[in-house]
Amino acid sequence: xxxxxxxAQTFGQTEINWDKLDKTKFYVVGAGxxxxxxxxxxxxxxxxxxxxxxxxxxxERNAYSVIRGLLRTDGIPGLYKGFGTVITGAVPARIIFxxxxxxxxxxxxxMLEPFKFSETTQAALANGIAGMTSSLCAQSVFVPIDVVxxxxxxxxxxxxxxxxxxxxxxxxxxxxxxxxxLYRGFGLSVMTYSPSSAVWWAxxxxxxxxxWRSLGxxxxxxxxxxxxxxxxxxxxxxxxxxxxxxxxxxxxxxxIxxxxxxMGHEKKSSVRQVVKGLIAEDGWKGLYRGLGPxxxxxxAWGTSMILAYEYLKRxxxxxx
Numbered sequence: 102x103x104x105x106x107x108x109a110q111t112f113g114q115t116e117i118n119w120d121k122l123d124k125t126k127f128y129v130v131g132a133g134x135x136x137x138x139x140x141x142x143x144x145x146x147x148x149x150x151x152x153x154x155x156x157x158x159x160x161e162r163n164a165y166s167v168i169r170g171l172l173r174t175d176g177i178p179g180l181y182k183g184f185g186t187v188i189t190g191a192v193p194a195r196i197i198f199x200x201x202x203x204x205x206x207x208x209x210x211x212m213l214e215p216f217k218f219s220e221t222t223q224a225a226l227a228n229g230i231a232g233m234t235s236s237l238c239a240q241s242v243f244v245p246i247d248v249v250x251x252x253x254x255x256x257x258x259x260x261x262x263x264x265x266x267x268x269x270x271x272x273x274x275x276x277x278x279x280x281x282x283l284y285r286g287f288g289l290s291v292m293t294y295s296p297s298s299a300v301w302w303a304x305x306x307x308x309x310x311x312x313w314r315s316l317g318x319x320x321x322x323x324x325x326x327x328x329x330x331x332x333x334x335x336x337x338x339x340x341x342x343x344x345x346x347x348x349x350x351x352x353x354x355x356x357i358x359x360x361x362x363x364m365g366h367e368k369k370s371s372v373r374q375v376v377k378g379l380i381a382e383d384g385w386k387g388l389y390r391g392l393g394p395x396x397x398x399x400x401a402w403g404t405s406m407i408l409a410y411e412y413l414k415r416x417x418x419x420x421x
Contacts, residue, residue: 117414119203127417132192134409142402144180149394150254153359183253186267190246198239206231225307232302236295244290245283248362255363289358297351305343337404344403348396353388
């Protein structure tokens, strides 16, 4: 019991909880930090999306050829197709996500206390519940942005139409399908991002505890507080492990969702038809189209995001 208390004390020294944050500063500074990360990693999302919707006859079937094709036809701006739409919706979606994440995590830890789980199990469950709940809350804003931005990402590629901008996409979707068109793939988005978020945060929360334990922290009372450098390295390792785990588990759902969302109204298909088409073209590995870029994206995004997020929390912590 003493060992468990020591581990909880050690980890408590590396994490800043919701009630210790200056919320105004957290939202304002956070919007700037996460916008910067989105700018850096957005091209990976464009490449992943194009690979997922590539038809059997598309020449550009790997990440390198997609990048080369975009640079040849559009230059650097080609790697940022749909960026304006994404960044417009990303700020409110992220505010909703982070608020729900932190408040739910606190409530989940409190709810799980009577069950006397091990610290690692409790962290996995509480973080997983918080990750799933926050993703569910953010989907109402994120899905329409996702539908519009993905159509912009693939315009002119593999037979997809071209648009003048996000407003034209939204107008055409509303004209052909009404408001439902902006929520095409909503069910699959929830099925993809909510479990993905749950797996990501559960893996991140539990892997940190395991790493600290392997480093010998939390075994004895009165031990030194880990250095900031060590805390950052452990958090980065947790982000990489979480991103790798989540991407491997949820890529097939993401591929199906993306295909459904970028289809024109004249090419409507069901989930079953999309799956059959992917398997007919590439076998079962067709469901894992874009796994490389998605694996890199989730690992790089996850690591960058969590380091920025933990830094943001340190920056916005209230003075004791």
